[in-house]
Every structure is written in structure tokens, then in C-alpha cells.
Amino acid sequence: MKDPGSALKKLLARPKMLVMPGAFDAFSAKLVEQAGFEAVYMTGYGVSATLGKPDVGLATMTEMLERAALIANSVNIPLLADADTGYGGFINVIRTIQEYERAGVAGCHIEDQVFPKKCGSMKGKELIPAEEMAGKIKAAVDTRRDKNFVIVARTDATAGYGLDEAIRRGRLYAQAGADAVMIMAPGPPDDMARFNRAMSVPTMMIMGESELWVRNLRMVPNDELQKLGFKAALYPTSLLFAAGGEMRRTLQQLKEKGSTEGIMGQMMKFQEVTDLLGLPEIYEQEGKYRS
Numbered sequence: 001m002k003d004p005g006s007a008l009k010k011l012l013a014r015p016k017m018l019v020m021p022g023a024f025d026a027f028s029a030k031l032v033e034q035a036g037f038e039a040v041y042m043t044g045y046g047v048s049a050t051l052g053k054p055d056v057g058l059a060t061m062t063e064m065l066e067r068a069a070l071i072a073n074s075v076n077i078p079l080l081a082d083a084d085t086g087y088g089g090f091i092n093v094i095r096t097i098q099e100y101e102r103a104g105v106a107g108c109h110i111e112d113q114v115f116p117k118k119c120g121s122m123k124g125k126e127l128i129p130a131e132e133m134a135g136k137i138k139a140a141v142d143t144r145r146d147k148n149f150v151i152v153a154r155t156d157a158t159a160g161y162g163l164d165e166a167i168r169r170g171r172l173y174a175q176a177g178a179d180a181v182m183i184m185a186p187g188p189p190d191d192m193a194r195f196n197r198a199m200s201v202p203t204m205m206i207m208g209e210s211e212l213w214v215r216n217l218r219m220v221p222n223d224e225l226q227k228l229g230f231k232a233a234l235y236p237t238s239l240l241f242a243a244g245g246e247m248r249r250t251l252q253q254l255k256e257k258g259s260t261e262g263i264m265g266q267m268m269k270f271q272e273v274t275d276l277l278g279l280p281e282i283y284e285q286e287g288k289y290r291s
Contacts, residue, residue: 001072001078005106006148007039008080011039013202013232022045023042023071024047024240026069028239037077037078039079042064042235058103060087061092069104072104079106081099081100082108086136088184090135093143096110097139104245106150109155109204111184112173130169151177152182153178154206155183157169158191162221163195166186178201178205180201181204182204182234184207189220193228202231203235
């Protein structure tokens with residue numbers, strides 16, 4: 001996609017909130033695009049799951065970067081990619097931004113956890129000093145070659161540190177040059193609105209099934225999130241959880257019935273998959289060069 005960062009910035013600047021489902025590979029990203037979403041998010045939780053590991057900092061920068069490049073080059077909508085903590089200190093962040101920008105993503109987010117980090121819905125998260133994180137954001141901003149490459153600062157401060165600390169950190173990160181601030185688990189709607197009122201840059205909310213399953217909070221609908229002031233809502237794990245559930249049901253059917261015929265109506269058809277993957281275009285290219 002040409003100039004993905006500019007495209008993402010325009011989506012964040014409009015009045016309508018942007019909704020970004022999380023993709024964990026190129027196939028799921030293509031489904032996001034086909035469904036009509038205007039941008040896609042690469043989920044670190046999902047990528048870690050495809051590596052057979054929990055999201056506790058075990059996915060390396062190289063593994064995440066490879067996946068980001070595959071996704072970015074498979075769709076024509078901007079990709080915002082998870083870059084975890086930047087994979088180290090200031091120098092690591094510099095290389096991370098260089099490589100992610102080269103991969104063709106629209107932007108990435110860096111979080112203020114210590115390394116090794118944990119998924120935002122897990123227990124035991126610890127944060128680095130806010131001033132250190134602000135230095136990371138400044139390093140990221142100074143490194144990018146394209147001013148439209150979107151640098152998002154994520155704070156996990158609400159769990160264990162409180163909303164006031166999340167607000168302080170968000171403001172500090174915006175002052176360091178972040179194009180947007182992402183918050184994890186801000187709490188009830190009143191707290192969400194308070195956080196957004198305190199920010200000078202667009203805000204992003206991580207919204208997913210873990211709000212209900214882990215924190216026993218209701219999943220706030222997108223129209224309400226927009227009214228609360230968010231410019232983007234991310235759904236990192238929805239496709240992963242849905243895919244896992246369907247694959248498990250298919251395996252149970254195969255084991256118990258000896259065939260998948262009884263559930264084929266729930267599956268994507270062969271033609272649908274090959275069309276999604278661009279087989280008609282491949283045939284057209286072959287015909288163009290065949291004598």
C-alpha cells in the first residue's frame with residue numbers, strides 16, 4: 001500500500017471512530033479487509049499464539065517483524081503493528097522503528113511495561129519509569145524517516161498504578177511526540193471519558209473479550225466508545241478466539257463422526273478461499289506471459 005501512514009493518520013483525524021480488528025497472519029488480515037474494515041491491527045497476543053507461546057515477551061522482534069511485513073504486503077488497508085516494548089532500550093527502539101517502517105506498516109505501538117512484558121489482560125505487569133518511556137517515544141519519533149509513520153504510545157498504568165498515573169503518563173508520552181496514546185483497561189466509562197479529556201492527541205482503546213472474561217466488565221459498544229472520546233478501537237483477539245473455537249468444533253466433529261461433511265455448511269468454500277488469496281489474478285498473470 002502506498003503511503004500507509006498518511007492513510008492511517010487521516011482515518012484517526014476524522015470525526016468517526018476507527019475500528020481495527022486484530023489479525024495474526026496474512027490470511028486473517030485479508031478477511032478483515034474483505035469484511036470492509038478500513039484498517040487492520042497486528043496483535044502480539046495472536047502472533048505469539050501462532051508460535052505456540054503465551055504473550056509474555058517470547059515473540060522476538062524478528063518474528064514479529066516478519067509477520068508484520070507479510071500482513072502489510074497482503075492487504076491494501078493500513079496496518080498498525082504491535083511492537084511490544086520496542087524490544088529493549090532506546091537503541092533497540094531505534095532499530096525497531098527502522099525495521100517496521102521498512103516493512104511497510106502504517107505505524108506501531110510501544111508499551112511502557114518492563115521487559116519481558118505480559119499481555120495487558122494478564123497479572124503481574126510492571127512498568128518502566130514514565131520518563132524512560134518518554135525517552136523511548138522520542139527515540140522512535142526521531143528515528144522515523146517518514147513523518148507520517150504513526151508512533152503510538154501505550155500505557156498499562158491503570159492496572160496497579162491507577163487512572164491518574166495513566167493520565168500523567170499519557171500526557172508525558174504525547175509531549176515526547178507520540179501521534180496517539182493507547183490505553184489498556186481504563187475502567188468504567190466515566191474513567192474512559194476522563195482519560196480522553198486529558199489527552200491532547202488521538203486516543204485508542206484496546207477492546208476485546210478479555211474485558212468480560214478477565215475483568216468482568218461489559219464490552220462497551222463502538223458507538224459508546226466514540227461518544228466517550230476514543231478515535232480508534234482495537235479488537236486484538238476476536239478473530240483468534242473465533243478461529244480457535246471453530247477449529248476445535250471441526251476437530252471434534254471429525255473425531256466423533258469420522259467426517260466433516262456435517263459441518264461443511266459452516267466452512268468457507270474452496271473457491272472463496274482461493275479468490276481471497278488472489279488466484280484469479282495469478283491465472284491472469286500466467287495468461288499474460290504464456291505464449
